[in-house]
Amino acid sequence: MKKIIILLFIICSFLFSKEFKIASYNVENFFDLNYDVTEYKEFIPNRSHWNKKAYKTKLNNVLKVLNDLNADIIALQEIESKKVINDLIKKLPEYKYYKFIKYDNSSVGVAILSKIKIINNKQIDVKFQDKIFRPILETTFILDDIKFKIFNNHWPSKRSKEKYRVKYAYELLNRIKQLPSTMDYIILGDLNSNYNENETLYSNKKLNDTLYITGINNVLNTTIDNNFVSKGTIKNKQYSHYNLWLELPYKNRYSYIFKSNNSTPDNMILPASLFDDENIFYKYNSFNVFKPDYLIKNRKINRWNMRKQDGFSDHLPIYATFSTKKLINQEIKRLSTIQDIYDITQINEPFSLKDAVVIYKSNNSAIVKQKNSRAIFIYNAQDLKLNNSYDLKIFSIKDFYGLKEIDKFKIIKKNKKPKNMDNFYIDKFNDFSDLNLQNEVIKNLVFTYKDKFLYYENSKIRVYFKDKNLIPKVETKLLIKKAQIGYFKKSPQIVIYNKNDFKYLK
Structure with a gap:
């Protein structure tokens, strides 16, 4: 009663x-x-x-x-x-x-x-x-x-x-x-x-x-x-x-x-x-x-x-x-996947991200991805090793002109390496303007470079070279070995970090 x-x-x-x-x-x-x-x-x-x-x-x-x-x-x-x-x-x-x-x-x-x-x-x-x-x-x-x-x-x-x-x-x-x-x-x-x-x-x-x-x-x-x-x-x-x-x-x-x-x-x-x-x-x-x-x-x-x-x-x-009354069922969503991170702007409390695989590494920056989920960029990732899987504790995230990033984290444990890394990459042409591809890594794709853009299959996407000395001087074909699909303000872009990420084709 x-x-x-x-x-x-x-x-x-x-x-x-x-x-x-x-x-x-x-x-x-x-x-x-x-x-x-x-x-x-x-x-x-x-x-x-x-x-x-x-x-x-x-x-x-x-x-x-x-x-x-x-x-x-x-x-x-x-x-x-x-x-x-x-x-x-x-x-x-x-x-x-x-x-x-x-x-x-x-x-x-x-x-x-x-x-x-x-x-x-x-x-x-x-x-x-x-x-x-x-x-x-x-x-x-x-x-x-x-x-x-x-x-x-x-x-x-x-x-x-x-x-x-x-x-x-x-x-x-x-x-x-x-x-x-x-x-x-x-x-x-x-x-x-x-x-x-x-x-x-x-x-x-x-x-x-x-x-x-x-x-x-x-x-x-x-x-x-x-x-x-x-x-x-x-x-x-x-x-x-x-x-x-x-x-x-x-x-x-x-x-x-x-x-x-x-x-x-x-x-x-x-x-x-x-x-x-x-x-x-x-x-x-x-x-x-x-x-x-x-x-x-x-x-x-x-x-x-x-x-x-x-x-x-x-x-x-x-x-x-x-x-005027507290509304029921207004709980803050609990986070567990990289996809969850894209649905929010700030986390309310630290959470665990399991089986995050490092699919790209350049100096102190990394990109990690979960199987059947999405990829995300990480700052200060000097302790993360390429092709390794980790459980991570995430403390804070940020948007940098629309690009989602993890900026504070710690390693909880290191897991077994994945047997097959191919499924973690994009090796076919897509609509790279799709926001769901943000922070994904493309692999072994051929583009034509011209005036700050990469051209492919009647489409184009802006390219950003972290090192300006790497920018091609003339129109040329490039094999992109690995590169990030970035996002700056309203525009997707391919981000190339170093000279080993691409090569010129004749």
Whole structure:
């Protein structure tokens, strides 16, 4: 009888919990038709292409997105005025609660629309002597007698160096430190920072005026010791945060596309309290990008086109689901295979990888593969021997511009060598753009080299020589004895480490 009562209590608690969706959307330059002097010049009312017709189209297009998105709380960026918000609310009566803020001399501000009761709004000022940006909007909500906060951000764009975004992060963190330890909160908005902004600074040194310190990674602590904070490690350091982009496969991580490169300026970042046993809970794997066909086609975002007076925004909305009760069956997956590693971004605790066979070795780097599973690159692998099998303890993994790697491990034991190594290699031509072939090793394949590409069977793939002195000077045929199928940013590539990995053919 006691067990039945407990079971009924659990079921009732689950039934009476409330799930709610939170979204963030940079609507891109939504100006009204009143002249305020602070407009961007192309949005001065009734000049050029910004007029009543354009405004009405923009309004209806934003309304379509918000209606289809159907979030309970929507954070908006790049709104010019209360007039714009009022026009939205007239068509969205279900959003009874809303707030808009901006600086007087700023072109745009931020806003919140909510079906859930707002009990307080606070403006966090972030000001500079030489530039004017936007304040941070701190909004407190109440649902089922539970209070929680959302911090709606719009940090400076990449036209400004990193020190400006770092200051935003510090002002935000200082405010968070003033909150009661039991207060749940969500950081979201257009941070103009990729989830892996540390890598961005290394590839775009013009932004780096902070000695590679970034606001999103180092100040808000979405990384610790250069590793992303995970759901399992978030409690290891105070004021650390988990970035929900890590739930998506690498190829799906984008809300903005710049020069054909995926970017994640829009973020949703959670503290440890969203993963505890009290108040508000995050629903695992509910984070996603809202991208219906009318917002993106052929990898092009259908942004506002001033000349055509149509379109939406250069950003895509992001969203996630939360609950007032802890959700059942939200266990973190236990890992045992290399395939499992490709399904995640960070491991929550060390795990054992059995029968990992070394199929390639170059100096201190190695590639290991499990039978009937996948291959993966390993750093600091000087103790691993080619063609040997090992049981390994894996401590951390990383993504290097999309390439999955193991960067910390130890050998548990050495196993018997496999009798046949041939099955561990790719010795026939494939579609090498297939992400499932990442880190595999090709063997004894003939290509034609020309201008940084290897050509084969009416296809081609970029080739990267670790030693630039090995790059062929002219078009030639090559026998690739062994080489890694690598991946850099969005592109697969064959990686050749040393001169013994290939030979010229006549």
